[in-house]
Amino acid sequence: MTERRTSVFENGLIWFGAAVSIAEIITGTYFAPLGFEKALAAIITGHIIGCAMLFMAGLIGVKVRKSSMETAKMTFGHKGGVLFSVLNIVQLVGWTAIMIYDGAVAANGVWNIGNWIWAVIIGTLIITWIVIGVENLGRVNTVAMAALFVLTIVLSFVIFGSTSVQNISGEGMSFGAAVELSVAMPLSWLPLISDYTRCAKEPVKATAASAVVYGAVSCWMYIIGMGAAVFTAEYDIAQIMLKAGLGIAGLVIVVFSTVTTTFLDAYSAGISSEAISGKINGKTVAAAVTVTGIAGAIFLPLTDITDFLYFIGSVFAPMIAVQIADFFVLKNRENTKAFNIANLAAWLAGFIIYRLLMNVDIAVGNTLPDMIITVIICVLLNKLLCKKSDK
Numbered sequence: 001m002t003e004r005r006t007s008v009f010e011n012g013l014i015w016f017g018a019a020v021s022i023a024e025i026i027t028g029t030y031f032a033p034l035g036f037e038k039a040l041a042a043i044i045t046g047h048i049i050g051c052a053m054l055f056m057a058g059l060i061g062v063k064v065r066k067s068s069m070e071t072a073k074m075t076f077g078h079k080g081g082v083l084f085s086v087l088n089i090v091q092l093v094g095w096t097a098i099m100i101y102d103g104a105v106a107a108n109g110v111w112n113i114g115n116w117i118w119a120v121i122i123g124t125l126i127i128t129w130i131v132i133g134v135e136n137l138g139r140v141n142t143v144a145m146a147a148l149f150v151l152t153i154v155l156s157f158v159i160f161g162s163t164s165v166q167n168i169s170g171e172g173m174s175f176g177a178a179v180e181l182s183v184a185m186p187l188s189w190l191p192l193i194s195d196y197t198r199c200a201k202e203p204v205k206a207t208a209a210s211a212v213v214y215g216a217v218s219c220w221m222y223i224i225g226m227g228a229a230v231f232t233a234e235y236d237i238a239q240i241m242l243k244a245g246l247g248i249a250g251l252v253i254v255v256f257s258t259v260t261t262t263f264l265d266a267y268s269a270g271i272s273s274e275a276i277s278g279k280i281n282g283k284t285v286a287a288a289v290t291v292t293g294i295a296g297a298i299f300l301p302l303t304d305i306t307d308f309l310y311f312i313g314s315v316f317a318p319m320i321a322v323q324i325a326d327f328f329v330l331k332n333r334e335n336t337k338a339f340n341i342a343n344l345a346a347w348l349a350g351f352i353i354y355r356l357l358m359n360v361d362i363a364v365g366n367t368l369p370d371m372i373i374t375v376i377i378c379v380l381l382n383k384l385l386c387k388k389s390d391k
Contacts, residue, residue: 006199011206012213013145014196017260019217020148022102022237023305024185028225029235030306031178036230042175043222046182049368051215054186054193055207057320060327061194062203068194068268069275072319075326076347079338085272087315088191092269093289095188096262097296098305100126103258104297109238110251116298122258123294129263130270130286144256151253152220159227159240180365184309185218187367190316192268266290310358317367318350321374329375330382342381350374 006014031039060071069088073081104118173181193210200206228240241250269289270282296302322343326332353373357366 008206008209012209015210015214019214020257021261024221025225028222029229031226032229039226042178043182046179047215050183050186051211055211057190058193058197058207061198068191069272075323077337077339085275088272092265095265096293099262101297101302106238106254119297125259126290174361176362183367184313188312195268195271314354318347318374321371322378325375325378342385346378
């Protein structure tokens with residue numbers, strides 16, 4: 001994929017579009033049983049943790065001007081890194097299907113012409129975005145983001161215009177579980193951020209802007225979903241828009257927020273495929289991922305994504321922990337090995353520890369303690385193996 005240098009503003013727009021998402025609003029509704037104040041604290045805490053990791057992941061990519069999955073090869077070996085390219089493509093195919101499904105269901109709630117028709121319409125628009133390409137999306141993205149910005153503000157006023165708090169029924173979650181659910185969304189973007197910030201004219205500023213914009217807007221989306229449930233006792237975002245009289249404006253929010261977010265998933269799946277083999281055409285793969293996502297949205301039940309989010313956390317939290325340890329602590333910049341056994345072992349340990357921590361209620365969630373432990377394991381394993389090789 002040809003690339004040109006993007007501005008800080010353009011990177012901010014990209015990540016604004018990533019955050020404005022029906023999936024994030026729906027996830028926000030899960031926080032309602034906590035009550036407004038606790039839910040708000042969990043959302044903000046989780047996003048601070050997740051976006052700090054997002055910034056670190058982006059920083060590695062911009063310092064070496066490589067895509068996210070190319071930086072994974074630096075840490076895990078040029079063959080070991082392929083594992084994460086494959087896992088990333090799997091999660092991106094999953095996200096593409098989930099996002100199209102959520103968008104189609106919400107759009108059909110506003111204008112009932114059939115979920116499958118909306119899935120095809122949204123998928124076609126995503127493929128159009130892919131054909132245009134991230135390097136040529138400047139004006140299109142500016143117009144789309146301006147419209148989404150205005151309409152999302154209107155939606156916020158509609159939801160928070162109600163002063164009465166409704167009785168919320170449903171299974172509650174602990175504060176720690178809520179924090180983890182908040183961390184999980186920015187964590188899902190870790191294997192993607194460098195795909196876009198590596199092309200920036202001012203890479204560090206662009207990375208910081210990307211993390212801050214995404215974090216702020218993602219919190220906003222979670223809060224809209226949580227507020228909808230707390231203040232209106234309504235979990236269906238399409239119904240909220242209809243009751244608010246948004247109509248066509250609500251439809252615009254649903255369709256374009258889905259397109260601008262899901263485009264990044266499909267586009268990055270193409271970039272990750274190029275990290276597996278230079279002979280692969282990224283845009284072709286991105287289009288194929290979108291078509292697969294359309295099929296998944298039509299034929300698969302994709303209503304509850306919490307297990308999927310926790311799976312993403314268990315894979316990518318230890319991955320970035322090992323990358324942070326390898327790049328910033330151990331100062332490794334080159335890796336000529338096919339497999340970096342120490343770093344792969346540290347990742348596997350982190351993966352297992354994350355799954356075990358899911359059974360423990362920790363106030364700050366699972367991600368932060370898992371990453372701290374994984375960084376320590378990675379450094380110790382590398383020091384130990386280095387000593388053995390010196391003997």
